[in-house]
Amino acid sequence: MRTPSLRVRLLAVILAPLIVISALVGIWRFVDASRTAERLFDRTLLAASFAIAKDVVTTEGEMLSQTTWDTLNDAAGGQIYYHVNGPDGSFVIGYATPPVPPAEIDAQDPGPIFYNSQHLGEDVRVVRLREETDMGWVSGLSTVTTWQRIEARRAFAWDLARRTVVVITILIGSVAFVVWFGVRYGLRPLADLQSAIAMRSPDDLREIARPVPNEVEGIVRTLNSLFSQVERQISSKDAFISDAAHQLRNPVAGVLSLAEAARDAKSEASRRQRIALLVTAARHTSRLTQQLLSYERARYQELGSDDPRIDLAEICRDVAGRNRGSLQPRISLHVMVDGEAWVRGDAAMMGEAIQNLIDNAVTHGKTTTKVTLEVSRNGHQVRLTLSDDGEGLAANDFDKAVERFSQLGDGPGSGLGLSIVKAVCDRHEGVLTLEEVPRGTRISMTFPAVEEVALAAE
Numbered sequence: 001m002r003t004p005s006l007r008v009r010l011l012a013v014i015l016a017p018l019i020v021i022s023a024l025v026g027i028w029r030f031v032d033a034s035r036t037a038e039r040l041f042d043r044t045l046l047a048a049s050f051a052i053a054k055d056v057v058t059t060e061g062e063m064l065s066q067t068t069w070d071t072l073n074d075a076a077g078g079q080i081y082y083h084v085n086g087p088d089g090s091f092v093i094g095y096a097t098p099p100v101p102p103a104e105i106d107a108q109d110p111g112p113i114f115y116n117s118q119h120l121g122e123d124v125r126v127v128r129l130r131e132e133t134d135m136g137w138v139s140g141l142s143t144v145t146t147w148q149r150i151e152a153r154r155a156f157a158w159d160l161a162r163r164t165v166v167v168i169t170i171l172i173g174s175v176a177f178v179v180w181f182g183v184r185y186g187l188r189p190l191a192d193l194q195s196a197i198a199m200r201s202p203d204d205l206r207e208i209a210r211p212v213p214n215e216v217e218g219i220v221r222t223l224n225s226l227f228s229q230v231e232r233q234i235s236s237k238d239a240f241i242s243d244a245a246h247q248l249r250n251p252v253a254g255v256l257s258l259a260e261a262a263r264d265a266k267s268e269a270s271r272r273q274r275i276a277l278l279v280t281a282a283r284h285t286s287r288l289t290q291q292l293l294s295y296e297r298a299r300y301q302e303l304g305s306d307d308p309r310i311d312l313a314e315i316c317r318d319v320a321g322r323n324r325g326s327l328q329p330r331i332s333l334h335v336m337v338d339g340e341a342w343v344r345g346d347a348a349m350m351g352e353a354i355q356n357l358i359d360n361a362v363t364h365g366k367t368t369t370k371v372t373l374e375v376s377r378n379g380h381q382v383r384l385t386l387s388d389d390g391e392g393l394a395a396n397d398f399d400k401a402v403e404r405f406s407q408l409g410d411g412p413g414s415g416l417g418l419s420i421v422k423a424v425c426d427r428h429e430g431v432l433t434l435e436e437v438p439r440g441t442r443i444s445m446t447f448p449a450v451e452e453v454a455l456a457a458e
Contacts, residue, residue: 007183014179015172022168026161033160037153038125045127046112048072048080049146053131056084056092056142064093078152081119087133087140098145099126110141116150123150189213193220205231251285309450310350312341312384313375319354320373331362332370339377341384342450345428353424356417357386357443363417365390365441382449385435387442398434421445 051068064072072080083098085091099117110130117126126147133142189212196210207224258278265271313335320335327333343350354373361371368390376383393401402422421443425432430447 006187007180010183011176011179015176018172018175022165022172025168026165029164030157030161033157034153036160037156041125041148041153041156042114042127045080045114045125045146045148046129048082049112049127049129049144052082052084052094052146053129053133053142053144056131056133056144078149080146080148081124082147083145085143085145087142092142094145099124099147101126101128117147119147124148125150125153190216205234251281255281255285307344307346309342309344310347312343312350312382312447313337315347315351316354316373316375316384319351319358323355323358327362330369333358334370334372336372336374338375340449341375341377341382343382343428343447344450345447349424349427353421353445354384354386356420360417360421361386361388361390361441364393367391368440377449380449380451381446383444383446385442385444387437387440389440392437392439393434393441393443395434395436402432 048068052064055064055068072082081095083091083094083096097119099119101113101117102115105113105115105128112127112129114125114127117124124147126145129144129146130141131144133140193208193210193212193216197208205227207227208220212220255278258274258281262271262274262278265274316335316337320333324333358371358373361368365388368388371386371388374383374385374387376385402418422432425445425447428447430445433444433446435442435444
């Protein structure tokens with residue numbers, strides 16, 4: 001699925017909240033404009049009512065002054081209508097039928113009282129005012145009722161809201177324009193960086209040294225780190241292939257020479273002797289090839305959370321059982337288990353590590369007569385220890401011994417045994433240590449234990 005471009009995403013991230021905020025502002029502006037219009041027009045309506053009441057008192061209800069007429073006809077919000085009742089309730093001046101007030105309006109309340117009503121089928125805003133008047137024949141409280149169409153107020157509020165919407169729309173359009181073209185300009189360094197990387201060959205893993213914006217420095221640092229890791233991995237694999245070719249060259253040549261010698265043997269006894277030597281050389285070559293593959297697998301296969309739990313004690317017993325029949329009669333192999341020994345990992349790789357520990361003890365121990373595998377649980381850790389009574393390995397030689405194709409003497413072996421053990425230990429998040437003992441060698445592998453709760457869940 002194709003993801004939207006960065007410009008589109010930025011445009012959406014910026015404009016979406018702006019549009020929501022603008023809608024809320026527009027609604028608020030309309031409501032506020034309606035309230036403002038209501039206050040302004042109510043004041044105009046009340047002022048007209050006072051003017052009418054004054055003219056009624058002055059002329060005793062005969063007529064309205066020109067100023068009042070101008071106010072009624074030119075008032076904001078449209079024409080103002082009026083109706084005046086005298087103190088005795090008789091009609092004095094104005095329009096004959098005023099809007100009917102709601103039932104909750106108190107007829108004796110002097111006011112001013114504002115309310116909404118209808119007049120000739122139209123919604124109107126009304127103010128009723130009671131003023132003390134003296135019309136010659138009678139005196140008392142006269143009632144002045146003025147009203148105005150509400151539609152004008154709504155139109156005024158909509159006009160104010162429309163102006164706000166126009167301003168906001170122009171603002172959003174300007175922001176969209178700036179974001180659309182500004183992001184293109186702002187992302188130009190990324191496009192230049194992409195072009196520079198695209199021009200590189202697959203063999204060019206140099207660090208990116210060109211200047212980039214601060215926001216991109218993290219990406220460039222990560223790329224440089226990745227380039228460096230890939231370069232190291234390639235160099236390591238190249239070195240491994242070179243070393244493997246060198247290590248396999250002599251055994252393969254030996255197998256070929258022995259095969260040719262067996263073919264050209266002059267007698268049956270000589271042929272059998274050379275075939276026996278050929279079988280031994282072939283086994284050595286096969287073991288070396290297996291170690292090479294195991295070493296690479298252990299180095300580059302990481303421990304996963306979905307790896308099964310394995311019983312380290314059971315693996316030790318299996319490996320020991322396979323070795324007892326092939327060891328020299330003078331060498332004894334024992335397995336000692338103390339407590340649960342469950343870890344998470346690859347049983348085949350763990351067995352290969354144990355096999356290499358045994359081979360290392362037998363081959364390089366020289367005088368080894370006893371090999372012991374001990375498995376124990378200590379808190380959250382499982383420890384596997386191999387000890388022998390051979391010549392032993394000095395502590396200052398341990399780091400060299402675990403290096404690939406490294407041998408401390410001229411003895412047999414490929415120099416991969418302890419390297420495989422170290423790689424398997426690292427792959428299983430374990431720790432490989434050499435313990436000081438009075439005689440022989442004692443090497444331990446410590447791994448995180450699988451907790452009982454996790455076992456019950458599985």
